[in-house]
Amino acid sequence: MNVYFDNAATTPLRKEVIKTISRVMEECFGNPSSTHSFGRTAKTYIETARKGIASLLNALPQEIIFTSGGTESDNMILSCAVKDLNVKTIISSPIEHHAVIHALDALKKNQKINVRYLKLDAQGNIDLNDLEESLKIDNSKKLVSLMHVNNEIGNILNLHEVGNLCHNNNALFHTDAVQGVGHYLFDLKNLPVDFLSSASHKYHGPKGIGFSFVRKNSGLEPFIYGGAQERGLRAGTESVHNIVGMHEALDISHKKLEVEKKQILFLKNHFIKGLIEIFPNVHFNGNSSENNLSTYTLLNVALPIDEKKASLLDFHLDLKGIACSKGSACQSGSSQGSHVLNHIQNQKIKKMSSLRFSFSSFNNIDEVDYVLETLKEFVTQ
Ligand SMILES: Cc1ncc(COP(=O)(O)O)c(C=O)c1O
Known part of the structure; x- marks a missing residue:
């Protein structure tokens, strides 16, 4: 056995998702940036998926930025927060995924930002008093990055509580929700998060595709330089079949x-x-x-x-x-x-x-x- x-x-892909991906690969090979009919069809597929994903999460389509998955989404938010938003201190936890911890190591070394790791209890829960104290420690611009569901021990973070605490102290809040999206429902319009990362392969979708939720008017500038894809934030020809597959995987996961x-x-x-x-x-x-x-x-x-x-x-x-x-x-x-x-x-x-x-x-x-x-x-x- x-x-x-x-x-x-x-996770294994759902059969319906595999079928959809294969169909899109066959039917829709155009480059979404091309202005001819092949390109326009591909663009339509992408924008339909973006709208669909945004609607499933109660976000705006322009707030969904396609990436190659969780690692890139985490790196994008953390790097851009430092590069574009004048963030000088990042508060996180020592039990985040390495996509966050190693990105923070690099930002600390190369950009000289302060990184503060919060205290945890014996079960790995964040000490919220420590978070509150850390938010008040000085006047530097702060970003808090804490995961929604821990990928090793499963602990769930109360995003409302943490997000409100951040916003009441003028800090931005990013959550790595790679293990949460597709397993829990999100109402991003009403959730006090500024940024969220996710990856499709954790909910029976394809690998190598995910998205960052970037709240409207956040002020982020390009993370990957090149063409005008993803509103200029993340250049590169889009993986049309994977984007459509991710939308379908999320849709089915929500329905079921x-x-x-x-x-x-x-x-x-x-x-x-x-x-x-x-x-x-x-x-x-x-x-x-x-x-x-x-x-x-x-x-x-x-x-x-x-x-x-x-x-x-x-x-x-x-x-x-x-x-x-x-x-x-x-x-x-x-x-x-x-x-x-x-x-x-x-x-x-x-x-x-x-x-x-x-x-x-x-x-x-x-x-x-x-x-x-x-x-x-x-x-x-
Ligand atoms: C919590 C968490 N963050 C980030 C990642 C990285 O995602 P990806 O493999 O899509 O780059 C993972 C994957 O294991 C994860 O569980």
Whole structure:
């Protein structure tokens, strides 16, 4: 049996999306910047997708800027905020995705901006008092960049609370919503965010495409220089088939959201129950086992397995056809490991074997039972 429980890394494409992408590739190869009919058709496809995505998120079409995905969207917002908006201080958290953390490292080094990482509690939740204090620390122009859903431990940030805090203190707010878009509904007109990043491959769309939400009149200037695409912000011939595929993937995800959420949550809760039966001392990293505080799509577990066996666990799961993600913190002497778990785990939990299992509506209960059985067999054999 092959089980794919690594949906936070990427998701399989929906069949309808594959069909649409193939059709667009065949029917619509024109360059959207060309003024002849081939180009105009391609342009129409793109602008229809832009309008559709904007309407799904209650944003304006001009606020949706197509990018190559989450990494570019994050880099675009952070770099442009410094380059164009006179941002001198960026407040973030140490458990953001590397697309944010490494971009901040570069901005700190090359642009001499101040980067402040907020305190977290043992579950990885942001200390909002620290955020408030950080916002008031001096008069420099500030941007806060905090992710909506953590890709390793699933913690959900209250975007309203954080956004209001930022705006009340004259700071801009960017959220990396790569793990949130397609799984939660957004009302961007009424959400206090200035910028948002997303990627289509996290909600059964194609890879290499995403978008930045850039609120109207934000003052951003070109991120990639060249042609006039994306209102001059992001030059380069658009990936028409991927843009149309992304729109379709988001549309279907929204239509099926409630039904699929229920289905996925059922699998996750069944998995949690089974794990507790097999490993009474199992630890769930972050908020991942708490339905209201974590995304329904992800569970990060620390399993109490003796060290010798633990070294074989990944290999064993792979051999059994199970795909999940290694999530362990640094082991002694190793520079590898999860920067997220390193931040939140105590020494005792660090010694356990952490794995991230992430689900989608493509999964079923038999797969959950198979993974549970495989784990049980592994610890008892
Ligand atoms: C939270 C988060 N941000 C950014 C990214 C990067 O997105 P992409 O792979 O589309 O560049 C990911 C992907 O894993 C992610 O989970």
